[in-house]
Amino acid sequence: MELTGKIIAVLPANSGVSQRTGNPWMSQEYVIEVPGQYPRKCVFRIFGEDRIKQFNIQNGEDVTVSFDIDAHEYNGRWFNQVSAYNVSRPASPNGAVPPTTPESPKVDDSPAGDSEGDGLPF
Numbered sequence: 001m002e003l004t005g006k007i008i009a010v011l012p013a014n015s016g017v018s019q020r021t022g023n024p025w026m027s028q029e030y031v032i033e034v035p036g037q038y039p040r041k042c043v044f045r046i047f048g049e050d051r052i053k054q055f056n057i058q059n060g061e062d063v064t065v066s067f068d069i070d071a072h073e074y075n076g077r078w079f080n081q082v083s084a085y086n087v088s089r090p091a092s093p094n095g096a097v098p099p100t101t102p103e104s105p106k107v108d109d110s111p112a113g114d115s116e117g118d119g120l121p122f
Contacts, residue, residue: 001066001067001068001069002064002065002066002067003032003034003042003064003065003067004034004062004063004064004065004090005032005033005034005035005062005063006032006033006035006060006061006062006063007030007031007032007057007058007059007060007061007062007063008031008032008033008041008059008060009030009031009059010028010030010057010058010059011028011029011030011031011043012028013026013027013028013052014026014027014028015027015049025047025048026047026048026049026052027045027046027047027048027052028045028046028052029043029044029045029046030043030044030045030046030057030084031043032044032063032065042082043082044065044067044082044083044084045081045082045083045084046083046084046087047083055084055087057087061089062089062090063087063088063089063090064087064088064089064090065084065086065087066084066085066086066087066088067082067083067084067085068082068083068085069081069082069083070083
């Protein structure tokens with residue numbers, strides 16, 4: 001799945017040492033806001049120090065996040081986990097803003113008092 005939006009929060013990184021393997025681990029969570037009439041927010045996680053550094057996600061930037069959703073059970077309750085596997089930034093041509101042209105005013109070409117074709121009897 002993919003979401004495109006703005007990063008509105010970069011949460012502190014979590015780290016530790018795996019009890020099973022003894023290897024260190026790191027993960028970090030981010031909040032993305034998807035624009036629209038009713039903006040949506042989603043928290044996603046990146047696992048691995050190398051991937052966190054590779055994606056280098058900053059607060060306030062626009063990104064497209066590709067992610068997987070999985071659920072796990074803990075003490076009889078279920079929790080969703082949204083794990084990102086790719087983050088990309090939208091391409092902008094030289095950062096230029098496209099020029100805008102004002103709309104032309106509408107001109108009424110009909111002669112004054114011409115009621116022909118407007119469906120009115122007077």
